[in-house]
Amino acid sequence: MANTIISFKDVVKQYDEDDPVLKKINFDIEEGRFYTLLGPSGCGKTTILRIIAGFTDVSEGDIFFEGKRMNDIPANKRQVNTVFQDYALFPHMNVFDNVAFGLKIKKMSKKDIEKKVLEALKLVQLPGYENREITEMSGGQRQRVAIARAIVNEPKILLLDEPLSALDLKLRTDMQYELRALQKRLGITFIFVTHDQEEALAMSDEIFVMNKGKIVQSGTPVDIYDEPINHFVADFVGESNIVAGEMVEDNLVKFVGKTFECVDGGMRPNEPVEVVLRPEDLSLTTPEHGKLVVTVDTQLFRGVHYEMNCIDADGNEWMVHSTKKAKKGSKVGLYFEPEDIHVMRFNESEEDFEARLDSYED
Structure with a gap:
């Protein structure tokens, strides 16, 4: 079992009388893994990074480094280095001197x-x-210099604050592969901040999804994508079709006026719920073979698939990703399997969600 290197215990950060930037944050970071703090601007993810680095103090709670309380340890005494969004390189120094700065x-x-x-x-x-x-040097090369300057000090934790945001799409994708490979070669803990959900899914061992100063869900990229616990996570991480529904009983859910088999359970009979269907899980078929019948409203070619916005008889909008092309204004059927349906309770906490998953296994 990996060693816990960083722990946050009931950490709160508040400025003056404003609402707290961080609200009772708790998590453990294990050694040698790639973590991502994912969320919209202002959710508190960069504040967490600054607290770990020692640039920002906590208002309440404790931070531990390898089991030792580190609240009062200054930044220069922490085994942590940061790669900033703007790289913060010295333009009057060459590459060698930039990388060597901390060692000197x-x-x-x-x-x-x-x-x-x-x-x-x-x-x-x-x-x-x-x-x-x-x-x-180019943007990608400057970023590599910033990373070299950070790792040359042999930190136990490398913090990366949206370091790919200034790069063009292709270079950004290339650097995602490079960063992930570098982390594996070095074997040190990476904590990466981004608002880009595709970046988080591609690179991480574990993701902390944040909203309004709280971690609303944590887990592997597959967990986060396949099992979002609430509307925010389902909508923020990937594209989603989300409609109101009713959990008739275990493995049976009703939405858009029809009842469908699903794989969820552990809820009250006839409990109001939200239902998620990912666009890539909806297959185009003929109206008579579809579980839903919709009208194609718009269609865009995205390179690897067509992205269609469709509307059902009740006015619900459905996004579909398909390699098949459809004609605007035509009626088509949408087919999906029971395991493609994900049912979410309203306002369910991560703890309650995990307990419900455990009950399935029991």
Whole structure:
């Protein structure tokens, strides 16, 4: 079992009389894993990063590093390094001097500094770039320099505050692969902040989904995507069709005036619920073979699939991702399997959700 390296216990952060930025945050970070704090702007994810780094104090609660309380430990005494959104490189220094900066502060010998800098540049695929000026480098190369400067100090935790946001789409995708591979090579803990759900799903061992100062759900990318616990998570992480429904009984749910078999249970008979169907789980078929009949309203070609907005007889909108093309204004059937239906309780906490999942297994 992996060692717990960081723990937050009932952490609150509040400025003056404003609403708390963080509200009773609790989580454990294990050594050697890739974590992502995912959420919209202002949800508190960067504040968590700043608290771990020692740049921001907590208002209430405690933070522990390898079991020792670290609330009062200054930033320069923590085994943590940060890669910022703007990289924060020194433009008047070349690559070598940027990467070596922290080692020189520690008064390390020139020989050891050179060895460590060259090793770090090799890890981020920039060997031979040590004499290059920062102003002569591309965005992706600058980001690699910022990462090299962080890892050369051999931190136990690397914090990354939206470091890919300034890159173009292709480079951003390439850097996702590189960051994930780098984390595996180094074996240190990465804590990554982003508002991009595709980025979080692609890179993480575990995701903390945040909203309004709280962690509303945590789990693996598959858990978060396949089993969202509430409307916010289902809507924020991936595309979703969400409609009101009624849980008739275990494994039977009613929505849009029809009753369907599903795989959910543990709720009260006839309890009001929300029903989620992902666009990629809806298959186009003929109206007579569809479980739902809809009219195609709009259609866009997205490269790997067509994205269609469809409307049923009650006015509900359905997004469909399909490799098949449909004609605007035509009636089509939508087919889905029972396991494609995900039923969510209103206002269910993560603890209650996990207890309900455990009851299925029992």
